[in-house]
Amino acid sequence: MSSLLADLNPQQLAAITLPHQSALVLAGAGSGKTRVLTTRIAYLIQSGQVSPYDILAVTFTNKAAKEMLTRISAMLPINIRGLWMGTFHGLCNRMLRAHHQAAGLLPAFQILDSSDQLAMIKRVLKSLTVDEKEFPPRQVQWFINNAKEAGLRAKNIEVNDNMTRQMAAFYLAYEQRCNKEGVVDFPELLLRSYELLNRNETLRIHYHDRFKHILVDEFQDTNRLQYKWLKLLAGMDSETCAAVFVVGDDDQSIYAFRGANTGNMVEFEHDFKISKIIKLEQNYRSQATILDAANALIQNNSGRLGKNLWTAEGKGAPLRVHNAPNDFDEAAFIIDEIKALQAEGVALSQIALLYRSNAQSRVLEHSLFSAALPYRVYGGMRFFERQEIKHALAYLRLIANPDDDNALLRIINFPARGIGARGLEQLQTIAREQGGSLWAAALHKYGGEAMLSGESEKPKKGVAEFVRLITSMRQDCAALPLPQIIKQMLTQSGLMGHYHIEREGADRLENLNELINAALSFIHEAEDDSLSAFLAHASLEAGEHQTGSIQDGLQLMTVHAAKGLEFHSVFLSGLEEGLFPHENSRNEVNGLEEERRLMYVAITRARHRLYLSFAQTRMLHGQTRYNVPSRFLNEIPESLMRWSQSVQKTKDGYSEFNIKKRLFDLTIPNSELGKTGVMSQQTQGVQWRIGQAVSHNKFGTGKIVNYERQDGNARVQVNFDRSGMKWLLLEYAKLTPV
DNA sequence: CAGCCCACATTTTTT
């Protein structure tokens, strides 16, 4: 016990050893949040207060859940089976499978991921002969998910206008389709589980009695429905109300765009009658200068719960800020500094290159490639989202559940077996007439024929062949272990053969083989090793973002993806108005504050060094954009920063301070953002600015892309349409504005 | 039925 509680600060200790009562822990970045959560669980068990069976712990990602389990196992010598630890969706899935009948679901109900859901919606819209131009499927998806997260069924939607009436009708049709096919989407897991508990008193009491402690990680990311679910599960009004221990940081709430509701923290404080918020403000990650910058920045937000990070460590180096003429120069600066860090002995894997949007990685990657620096980009396609894996899973889903039309449609003609639109239409007509699934229709039309053709006869084509294939797979899999089922399916379906022939198929073949391995490890780890359980696992956990990681490479990712991580050094690039803060955030409620929190997250990733940079011009969507430095740079105290500019720009003798000042003096008001250039200046009564179109009698027309001043002589760089890039002295060159 | 071409968008993302 003593070792468990060693080296904790007073606030951490208070949180961990809190008696049986609900608590709100405001945990700053790098304040040992995960340690507090895991240690509290270990403490509760080890002190004999409760058994693992009495605890439920919720996280947002499978990765976080896995890590917490590992850490708890390391602290406790006992078996912690029985502890419910997982994501909201994972836990709801578990509950729904345990009570599938009460929840009105098939025992083998399948889970649609977002792309499956979209496909389903498209199908429903098509069956209603809706014009997709008028009602984009994505918008319908958004509507349905929002309704579900508000706890609303289609019939409960309040209809006041025509648009809502239409949407509610689509929702209803979609709901019916899902029920018929035995599938549930992500928000449905939550809503079903909520409704089940709400309506079924026996079950509700069972879980109230069981879970004496509920712990929630990243509470600021919960949406309305998740919070309602928590309240219901905790049994707020019952005598046996669980102690709900939530940990979060309102300053790191960066997922409002997907429904996260920071208001839940305030509501929680009220609903659970929290008398005193526990604040973890001591930071064990970053040096003081970095924290000072983060604190100063975030103070510009309103309505915070309030928190100031501090550290016992030293000040550390100032933030390096770089003003680059363009995105290539910005990348060059980053590479120079990376090499310097490398020379200091910093491992490349301890250096992160962060950016606001994925598109920015391109230029960085290009430069890193030229500089022969190894790197790894996070994001992109994940294992279970790959096309070939989705196809394989569709076969498995159809084996597990014949009514899964989504799955059938995906693979009935993949690999191609001569079933076209015509054949499909026939099936769809039969299905509609019979009110059954496509599979039932196929069986009805071709079942007899398919069954007649024995192994020895020549293979049937088309639907008959498909029916025979799936039927035989279904028979085989009854007796086989999961990896064998998959292995057989991959060969018999022709998937292996198909990718074997395809030119670019090698990677896909490798992934298919990896699927067998995934099944192998699944049956070793999971309590339920059935096919349905594996399919649920595949939907709920999309797997690693990238295969084949580089051991010592730079880490490239968006700021969002960096949340929760830390690095020795962090480069944050693209600090320009319109990019960070992103221009789209201007149209969103509290959009700017969310961007600022995102900036706060970015800053607090760094342990020792933080580099901030912006480019005056940048290629975006195939067009050059002229940028103003991000306002966030202005919100960081000057005393914490050291400015630099690329060498060719500083030789004009301007002090770094002046360079900065010159840029900021010309900062353009919000209303003009994105329309005009970075700076302007007076020459012989003419106003020149970057981005301005000009004409020259010899070179023709072009655009001003840069300017500098030397000994009182101003020069501008013009990109001429015909003659290319030229530096011109304003005094001599006769330029005329166009 | 597959391949090609054009229109189109393009912040952030987990389950």
Place this chain on the structure above:
DNA sequence: ATGTGGGCTG
């Protein structure tokens, strides 16, 4: 600039 999805042609 670059990828994706839908519609049309061989």
